[in-house]
Amino acid sequence: MLPAGLAAAQEAASFERIDTHVHLNRLSRPMIEGLKTTRWKALSICVSRATGNDPTDLDQQLRGTAEISKESGGSIAWAGSFDARRWAGADFGAATIAALHQQFRDGAIAVKIWKNIGMSIRTESGKYLLPDNAAFHPIYGMLQKEGRTLIAHLAEPNGAWLPLDEHNPEKGFYSSHPEWLMYGRTDGPSKEDILKARDGIAARYPKLRIVGCHLGSNEEDLEVLSSRLDRLPNFAVDLAARIRYLAAGNREKARAFLIKYQDRITYGTDFTLGPGADEQRAWASLAARHDLDWQYFSSADAVTYNRSEVQGLGLPPLVLKKIFRENALRWFQGIG
Helix, strand or coil: CCCCCHHHHHHHCCCCEEEEEEECCCCCHHHHHHHHHCCEEEEEECCCCCCCCCCCCHHHHHHHHHHHHHHCCCCEEEEEECCHHHCCCCCHHHHHHHHHHHHHHCCCCEEEECCHHHHCCECCCCCECCCCCHHHHHHHHHHHHHCCEEEECCCCCHHHHCCCCCCCCCHHHHHHCHHHCCCCCCCCCCHHHHHHHHHHHHHHCCCCCEEEHHHHCCCCCHHHHHHHHHHCCCEEEECCCCHHHHHHCCHHHHHHHHHHCCCCEECCCCEECCCCCCHHHHHHHHHHHHHHHHHHHHCCCEEEECCEEEECCCCCHHHHHHHHHHHHHHHCCCCC
């Protein structure tokens, strides 16, 4: 039986929807069956999260994600990644490209880079490694040539650069994850330094599709994000884990932004299936998130979002179809 309210949400959508940002990195029958039952597809993303000298679980992620994708029969596509900490090695470019080609042969359709580039990894001189470093250019060039999408979670919300006080909307996260708090790191790059480096990649490789995770890390300022989208036609963003910023902000401003950039936005949740998670409960949680988000975007009625009652956006049907399906097909070729 579907979770409460999900049946109504399904009836409201006459098309198969796509969640372009999940982390389903191991086989899960409840996830596969749940997606099929509710007429959703998903893009499961691998992430090289290791920092410092910590061991990496990337190979395990790659194997598990390829397996769940294969077993899903087309419901779950997947994206690979690489360990950027090896960037200074003489064979880094060639070895990484070879590894990514193997991931493509195994079924990956895209590649992700993560915030440890810009916020953790350092160069020989002690400076933070930025995503436009020359070591990465052969990889970007290959992705452009191969027609693959680069998924980029670079930088973080503004709260990472602010004091941990009552004015910081991300106080809870950075209090428990201080390794990502940039406030007080006088030798660290600004958020804009990181995003300008990402923008430089998009400008240098104009045929490389780049999808900036989490509203491109401009979740607090849609005007700044608008200017980036205007300048960079090969740049799009996903909504993963940042719909709460839209819901907490000005409704009309958010609605106007989504309508204006209706071809440049994909729906995503950032849902993660943890290694020890109860799979039935996990599926119920993801289904409930899909339901709530669909209600927020599709209905103009009151919606309880992030513990606050807000008015839904009531987006036009064509815009909904683009954000929840058609843009995924365009920006992530092979996802269908």
